[in-house]
Amino acid sequence: MEHVIEIQNLSWKYKGSEDWVLKDISLQVKKGEFIGIMGQNGSGKSTLCRSLNGLIPHRFNGSMKGKVLIGGKLDTFEMSIADCARKVGMVFQDPDAQFIRGTVEEEIVFGAENVGLPIKEIKERLEWTLNEVNLNRDFLNKPPSDLSGGQKQRVAIAASLILKPDIMVLDEPTAQVDPMGKLEVFKVIERLRKEHDMTVILVEHRADEILKFADKVVLLDQGSIVLSEPPCQFFKKVDVLLDKCVYPPQVAQLGYLLAQDPEIKLPAHEIPVTVEDGIQCLTKLLCT
Amino acid sequence: MSQPFISAKDVHFKYPDGTKALYGVDLDIYEGEIVSIVGQNGSGKTTLVKHFNGLLKPTEGDVLVGGTSVKKQPLGQLARTVGYVYQNPSLQLFCRSVRDEVSFGLKLLKVPGNEIKSTVEESLKTVGLLDKIDEYPFFLTMGEKQRVAIAAILALKPKVLIVDEPTTGQDYKMAYQFMKLFEKLNKEEGKTVIFITHEMRFSTEFAKRTVVMSNGKILLDGPSGKVFTQVDKLKEAFVAPPQISELAMKLNECGIRPDILTVDEMYQEIKQALLKKRGAINGTCN
Numbered sequence: 095m096e097h098v099i100e101i102q103n104l105s106w107k108y109k110g111s112e113d114w115v116l117k118d119i120s121l122q123v124k125k126g127e128f129i130g131i132m133g134q135n136g137s138g139k140s141t142l143c144r145s146l147n148g149l150i151p152h153r154f155n156g157s158m159k160g161k162v163l164i165g166g167k168l169d170t171f172e173m174s175i176a177d178c179a180r181k182v183g184m185v186f187q188d189p190d191a192q193f194i195r196g197t198v199e200e201e202i203v204f205g206a207e208n209v210g211l212p213i214k215e216i217k218e219r220l221e222w223t224l225n226e227v228n229l230n231r232d233f234l235n236k237p238p239s240d241l242s243g244g245q246k247q248r249v250a251i252a253a254s255l256i257l258k259p260d261i262m263v264l265d266e267p268t269a270q271v272d273p274m275g276k277l278e279v280f281k282v283i284e285r286l287r288k289e290h291d292m293t294v295i296l297v298e299h300r301a302d303e304i305l306k307f308a309d310k311v312v313l314l315d316q317g318s319i320v321l322s323e324p325p326c327q328f329f330k331k332v333d334v335l336l337d338k339c340v341y342p343p344q345v346a347q348l349g350y351l352l353a354q355d356p357e358i359k360l361p362a363h364e365i366p367v368t369v370e371d372g373i374q375c376l377t378k379l380l381c382t
Numbered sequence: 383m384s385q386p387f388i389s390a391k392d393v394h395f396k397y398p399d400g401t402k403a404l405y406g407v408d409l410d411i412y413e414g415e416i417v418s419i420v421g422q423n424g425s426g427k428t429t430l431v432k433h434f435n436g437l438l439k440p441t442e443g444d445v446l447v448g449g450t451s452v453k454k455q456p457l458g459q460l461a462r463t464v465g466y467v468y469q470n471p472s473l474q475l476f477c478r479s480v481r482d483e484v485s486f487g488l489k490l491l492k493v494p495g496n497e498i499k500s501t502v503e504e505s506l507k508t509v510g511l512l513d514k515i516d517e518y519p520f521f522l523t524m525g526e527k528q529r530v531a532i533a534a535i536l537a538l539k540p541k542v543l544i545v546d547e548p549t550t551g552q553d554y555k556m557a558y559q560f561m562k563l564f565e566k567l568n569k570e571e572g573k574t575v576i577f578i579t580h581e582m583r584f585s586t587e588f589a590k591r592t593v594v595m596s597n598g599k600i601l602l603d604g605p606s607g608k609v610f611t612q613v614d615k616l617k618e619a620f621v622a623p624p625q626i627s628e629l630a631m632k633l634n635e636c637g638i639r640p641d642i643l644t645v646d647e648m649y650q651e652i653k654q655a656l657l658k659k660r661g662a663i664n665g666t667c668n
Binding site: 134135136187242243266269270272273274275299336339340341343344345347348351352355357358369372373376377379380381 | 422423424523524525550551552553554555556580583620621622624625626628629632633635636637638645646648649652653655656657659
């Protein structure tokens, strides 16, 4: 199967900095996959995101080694940033930092206007994106600042989506959003995957959503990939996660303590990561 | 019990644009408590705590701090009693150096210069940022900015510290460090701490008491262990209990207490249950 993203031995250093922020990263992503990226502040998560939509190397100064291939053949180094934006949509942590226009409508169509799509097509795509992100037309004339956190991020997603990218990269999209808003945003992402086989790369500090939605989780530490596994395997490794400052699910933390205890010795592969796993595992341990 | 230090009495609040945010809130906070306030955005958490240091005045009802109505206390005095750390430190920081930032409140209150110097250094030491005293706040990391904001409030030596979503957007280590810092300030300096959070694991681990807000009212208020077992009420407030509470409630049939709050507590409970069970099987009657 073709890889929609292929990162080959990528290293990156910002201009003026001594250290390589990314060190020899290799990662392959299949179409429709959902990859979660975790790691402590400063581990290189945002830099990796920027290298996927061409912001690196086109908008940041620095040194690059290795390659990022999109859609199996296009090299971000050779593509224009506009072409990158058509292929790879990007949503940032702080939507307010991304919004530059006066109304939600202007904000959403901005990218489409920029690449010069005909007005009729922009109008059609606007209707389509509103529907995709589950936003009411009533929002169109409002200033983005009047919206809730979840609504703002859905506008930010719509603004990327209007270019019909194959890949969405979301850098901590719900860090500033309350649990309800979080749910709204993840519902939209799930729908994009189901209906359009969208490939999703998502940076997140908290385990809950990654556990629920991701096919694979990548742990970055000091610019290198330390773990790359399906979430049910990934979150069992509580010692590694704690060492690298990633929140393990509480159930996994409990399982880890039970595995470490010489009198209980829960086998490491049986460490539960979800509440459902936990109920099953502990019922077996306690009630039988 | 002694007199509450902060007492909200049937507080109603309407913003100037007509949005009503609080609908009759009664809440007593006692000296030395750590209280967590949870609830979805728009439930009135921030609006409520802004009444405690006079940033907002009730439209109806009253808030007493130290026994006196906030309506009768000058803001400067209230700021020294109840410190409020904003959710977004960028909103609070505006000076050219960390030192100026932390000195600002003290200068406003006309504290003598030599006292300012020592207080500022002491506050920065508490949050572990003394080495950044001459840096420009804008270039600090999010976590550092947040700590400068906390130091600026600590410098005023308030009895009560209110922190609005201190862990939002932080990684696990940083979030945990913040919570440990508040715990330390509570234990060692006797500060009353009120924190607003969306992370229920911090609510259960660090606050003995949790207040759940929904639609401008208090829906639940009590020991965190009791609050997080009220599944239906929590659902009404769109608050999900932390994984461990959920697990404990569902393992009730296996003899696990439903009001367990932390991973460690759960681990001990399971260990005891297991040893008891094994003891029963092995028939250790002697």
